[in-house]
Amino acid sequence: MVHDLKGKEARDxxxxxxxxxxxxxxxxxxxxxxxxxxxxxxxxxxxxxxxTWGVPRRDRAKASELRGPGVNPYKSR
Incomplete structure (x- = not known):
């Protein structure tokens, strides 16, 4: 799903x-x-x-499972 769009075009x-x-x-x-x-x-x-779309988001526990052990949730990649 890689594209070369930016800004409004990427959002669209x-x-x-x-x-x-x-x-x-x-x-x-x-x-x-x-x-x-x-x-x-x-x-x-x-x-x-x-x-807006009504898509349920993961809670912190599920997000932590996806990140994996030892990953600081407050540090950006």
């Missing part, structure tokens, strides 16, 4: 490909921050879109 692409974007998150393939990075959008924007 995310909206147009909603099923693919939400599917990757819901399948546990990657965390919200990683998904946002790959889409070239902010994590804040993506979180708000998921809320």
């Amino acid at each position: 692409w995310g909206v147009a490909n909603r099923e693919q974007v939400t599917g990757r998150y819901l399948d546990g393939q990657e965390p919200m921050s990683g998904l946002a990075r790959s889409l070239k959008v902010s994590a804040t924007w993506l979180t708000r879109q998921f809320d």
